[in-house]
Amino acid sequence: MTTEQVSEEHPPHAATTSISVHGLTKYYGSVLAVDGLDLEVRSGELFGVLGPNGAGKSTMLEILVGLRERSSGTVEVLGSDPSNDRERLRRLVAVQPQQAELFPNLTVRETLRLWASFHENPEEPDSVIERVGLTASADHRVHKLSGGQERRLLVATALISRPELIVLDEPSTGLDPNARADLWDVLLAYRDRGGTALLSTHSMEEAESLCDRVAVVDSGKVVACGAPAELVIEHAPHDVVSFRRAGAPDIEAVRAIPGVEETELHGNRVLVHTSRADEVTTELMSMTPVPQNLVRRTGGLDSVFRVLTGRTLDDEKDG
Ligand SMILES: Nc1ncnc2c1ncn2[C@@H]1O[C@H](COP(=O)(O)OP(=O)(O)OP(=O)(O)O)[C@@H](O)[C@H]1O
Numbered sequence: 001m002t003t004e005q006v007s008e009e010h011p012p013h014a015a016t017t018s019i020s021v022h023g024l025t026k027y028y029g030s031v032l033a034v035d036g037l038d039l040e041v042r043s044g045e046l047f048g049v050l051g052p053n054g055a056g057k058s059t060m061l062e063i064l065v066g067l068r069e070r071s072s073g074t075v076e077v078l079g080s081d082p083s084n085d086r087e088r089l090r091r092l093v094a095v096q097p098q099q100a101e102l103f104p105n106l107t108v109r110e111t112l113r114l115w116a117s118f119h120e121n122p123e124e125p126d127s128v129i130e131r132v133g134l135t136a137s138a139d140h141r142v143h144k145l146s147g148g149q150e151r152r153l154l155v156a157t158a159l160i161s162r163p164e165l166i167v168l169d170e171p172s173t174g175l176d177p178n179a180r181a182d183l184w185d186v187l188l189a190y191r192d193r194g195g196t197a198l199l200s201t202h203s204m205e206e207a208e209s210l211c212d213r214v215a216v217v218d219s220g221k222v223v224a225c226g227a228p229a230e231l232v233i234e235h236a237p238h239d240v241v242s243f244r245r246a247g248a249p250d251i252e253a254v255r256a257i258p259g260v261e262e263t264e265l266h267g268n269r270v271l272v273h274t275s276r277a278d279e280v281t282t283e284l285m286s287m288t289p290v291p292q293n294l295v296r297r298t299g300g301l302d303s304v305f306r307v308l309t310g311r312t313l314d315d316e317k318d319g
Contacts (some may be wrong), residue, residue, distance in 0.1 A: 017043065021077045034059050037222055046210060049061070063082065093167060129185065130184050155183065172184070184206075204300055208301055225262065232304060236299035242283070
């Protein structure tokens, strides 16, 4: 694709920042859902908001696209305040909520023709169908599609308006690994054509595999922001060797193994942080009793989240 095609597809926005949020706060009655949140999304990036259930992700996205009023703070999306300039943003921003509804008896092509009719300068439905990998299913009715195909059709309904920005709330929840990978390819291709995407997720794998930059949120606040690899190097550079807590070797003996930097009890697991995972694993396996269900992994965004909040991405907000 040439540079001219890119700019034709998504005329560059004057600023290089697509979304700018400062001190965003949202109360539901006495519940503080978003707590002084700051965020900046650059044009042309795939930006992830990563956090556990209840962290305030959906609330934040809804405020950004003008579906919900904020309690305080400033928000600028593509140069507009979503509270005052909904009409303009409706033309430039496509939104995919957690639960979107399609008409089950329409075919894929009919669905996209219908969605195209809502917009002034839509894309050609067949071209979008091809881009999301649904050409072979173009005449299939929506109720016959697999979960992954349906999700790609939803993204297609968002792409049909040639949005400058696409906002997706947990786009791959409930999909199997292959369907997720297909969906990620569609989003990456959109980004490569010059589009900007903001998505929420509670999957560290999705954030690591898909996103250029990630804001890690907890209890309505950004606790870290950056490229996934940078966040891991900064906050969780060690490997983690973990094993079942029940029947584990004496924890003091584990701590005494050369190379063990830190040990942690988490749920029913013992977590051992080390930058010498080979030697530590060998030592652990020679102990009595032998650690059970031993797993070794390099630090990832889940470790970043745990280091910064003391909880895991699977924890509920008040869990
Ligand atoms: N309409 C509402 N009325 C009252 N409280 C709400 C409402 N919507 C969300 N909340 C509360 O606000 C907090 C943030 O919820 P929100 O749905 O924004 O988080 P989330 O990170 O998107 O979680 P999930 O992944 O479960 O959707 C939670 O404590 C939630 O219970």
